[in-house]
Amino acid sequence: MQSIDIIANAAARERIQATYSPELFQDAARQWAEILGQHLESVLARKTPVLNWNEPVSNCEFARSFLDDSSSEDRANSNTRHPQILDRFQELLRVMLARGHNLHHPHYVGHQVPPPVPLAGLFDALGSVTNQVMAIYEMGPWGMAVEQALVGRLSEAIGWDPKLSAGIVTHGGAAANLTALLAARNVTLGDTWEAGFNRGSPQPVLVTQADAHYSMMRAAGIMGLGTRQVIKAELDSLRRMDPVKLDLTLTRLQDAGHPIIAVVACACATPIGAFDPLPEIADACQKHGVWIHVDAAHGGSALLSGRYRHLLRGLERADSVVWDAHKMLFVPALCAFVFYRQKQHSFRAFQQEAQYLFDPSAPDLREFDGGVRTLECTKRTAAYGLWGLWSLFGPSLFADLVDVCFDLGATLHAKLTAAPDFEPLHEPQCNIVVFRYIPAELRGASDEVISEFQLRLRRMVIQSGEFYLVHCVINGVAAFRTTLMNPLTTSDDLDQLLDTLRKCGSTLLAEAMNDQ
């Protein structure tokens, strides 16, 4: 133990006190509101680039320069530092915005990550500033209340009785899928948690949709199953899991004595947004007594839309479901729900003793101690954004958002179909649309050439800041992949997308000609 230097300590306390000043916070927060509001206005009005592209090394060096700046010493010490701090604060906000990615730009048609409804960010931020964390109920009582109220409401949308089912929020779809599959592993295999995965053969397996998100394969790698024990279920021509073939696969695996941890179905799968036929898959799984996990991270929100709910038919038969609010419910990342049809399964993913955490004198609270059911110990109040948004606008907002975005998928598909130089690769079931651009010059070119052209063209377009879209690889050949995640994207924007691809494409082709 060092002896305390009373004078140094008093000076440090004074500096800290000034840093925590509510007045400083209010002044800074007003500036923040101003700057961010103006930024949103420019972005929504298409007056900025979508992505502000800078090379990573130079970006990292620039970010570092602020950490090394010796002027911070003045701000930490000076008596008149309040205005100095506010000036620097503004400067930092502007740098962050000028170097960021503008998902609110209607030309953002990229990953399955939305431009959040801005007010959701304010609810979320109330949790951050006040740090309402949740491992145990008493640390974030309202955070847990809000989360469980939403779990109840969303469970009902799935078609479950919230008294019999359960759910919890975790930090993202990958963590959510891992959590559900750990529960499936522990329920299916028994004492793996304590004894480990030393099962000998025949080895346990996990059966997944062939296009399932990479987090499934990862879960197998993480949990000690091994990625070689993942069986990819066969797809039909629309890239949906084929239930007849699934039945055969399950029969074959069980005849050979392999314990089956779960079947993973998708609603929808990542590459082209295909929704698996859940009722038929559930029939097959039920016949074989196998746990069904449905990754509805993206599509689950369609349950709130009268027009698209039908895509989720059969979801109520799942044993576990993942549904990301930070996708189609338009709240900031991360807010992923894991649901279990049978309440007790919610307590099977993890097991732990933490005597310093859980209060033996209040066993009734244990059900509300989130930490026993999530990967996280300390957890943000990730559901404040969704609760606030829902309480403000009701569920009809989410129906609107799903309807408008899914409809945009159909709109883009129609344009691609009508354009002779574009090749849509599927009829979209939702807002994920995959296609290739094949200008006259490339007709009949090899797969390799077509593939490289799509990738180089995409990189050119996103780095220009004109549009942000994604690539994927279908049957070994690259393609463009858009998710119409911005409800403010219009039909005109989509026309411009095609024109931008044409314009940049011809530049690229001209460059290639010159290189020859």
Place this chain on the structure above:
Amino acid sequence: MQSIDIIANAAARERIQATYSPELFQDAARQWAEILGQHLESVLARKTPVLNWNEPVSNCEFARSFLDDSSSEDRANSNTRHPQILDRFQELLRVMLARGHNLHHPHYVGHQVPPPVPLAGLFDALGSVTNQVMAIYEMGPWGMAVEQALVGRLSEAIGWDPKLSAGIVTHGGAAANLTALLAARNVTLGDTWEAGFNRGSPQPVLVTQADAHYSMMRAAGIMGLGTRQVIKAELDSLRRMDPVKLDLTLTRLQDAGHPIIAVVACACATPIGAFDPLPEIADACQKHGVWIHVDAAHGGSALLSGRYRHLLRGLERADSVVWDAHKMLFVPALCAFVFYRQKQHSFRAFQQEAQYLFDPSAPDLREFDGGVRTLECTKRTAAYGLWGLWSLFGPSLFADLVDVCFDLGATLHAKLTAAPDFEPLHEPQCNIVVFRYIPAELRGASDEVISEFQLRLRRMVIQSGEFYLVHCVINGVAAFRTTLMNPLTTSDDLDQLLDTLRKCGSTLLAEAMNDQ
């Protein structure tokens, strides 16, 4: 594909447009600044309870009532909804604050979760509102730049060359420990990721500090090792890992042929905040060729303090280190760093293919695609708060915070030692202080009675809102556990803590007498 109802769609678009209005955002954000600033002022001035206690069932029902409120329908549709929305927005914020936990209250001496510096919450919230997520560099380029700049700076504080080492941010200490231990598993055991954990015997083991955080035992359960294969290393009388006994344990395990995944040391361990003797532990591990993982989630920040840096001596010899910025760097949860002494190990925790995500045409970017190195695919820009705070005030702020809080540990210990009715259980090395309250009436009582009294008294105190503190169990008997996580807590506050425990304690004893 459903046909699109053009008119319904136009109405939905109009409603959405109004919801995304930058004007509405600015107005709401100004209110938010006002309300939250006033709240912070009251809390810092000790004018509110610490914890606003409500029973979980009633809290959940109340949270649910907002979701079911039909007035949201009006706000979603009306033409004059802007003021209506703002009214409701305010109401919701006030409910969230009135039911929450006030970590900024100087009587909060609870878990290892801080009252964040409020401005850090604003930087963090900029990332939320604009949703700068990071699985790949291009989705959150500035988020990754900021994160890597901080990784460099903190690596240097550990004593490493950032060119040779690596680090990444993840959602919390539990995820961070799992990530590092997966890397250790995959490096130590070879092909577990693909082949699974079917090793036969002698089984691999993990050796941990006996008081290590529960996430270590959990990591063993998750990764397929099995919790039975966790060997708890023996502690010395100060609850630090004993390096001589560790050496013997490692010899015994290796002689018996057990592969050792890692030795987990703590800086500091959870229960009483004991810092393990890292140089001696590193000697033992080096002798046996074993991976050293150091959980410095809480204590790592002492590296930034001239006065307390010595507690971390030897940290530079670790293979992996976890350091939570959302603990002693006073940013909002969650922002946990995982560091690897050898850069290449950072890519060994996970393996995946995700053709839709990683661009084969730009392999140079892969190093900056965070998703290959974290559990999360989509990840929040969790480091915005820390980068902003550091850029505003420089590292001296963090030195101040560590110094003041660690000094408070010594202050409390001195008071406990001087008080005849309190029993400090250790001499604190940092800001974690464990003690019991044993009034005259309970002197000589059984461990069971003492234990129950501490637990019931704690519950009474925290539910009263006067103080928030935690319990733990030392040698089978419950005790109070404080973490002096609020730098605004004063010596007077600590006197009041003792008085409050005495006051509530005598009420409790009187009740017990009446019950007899």
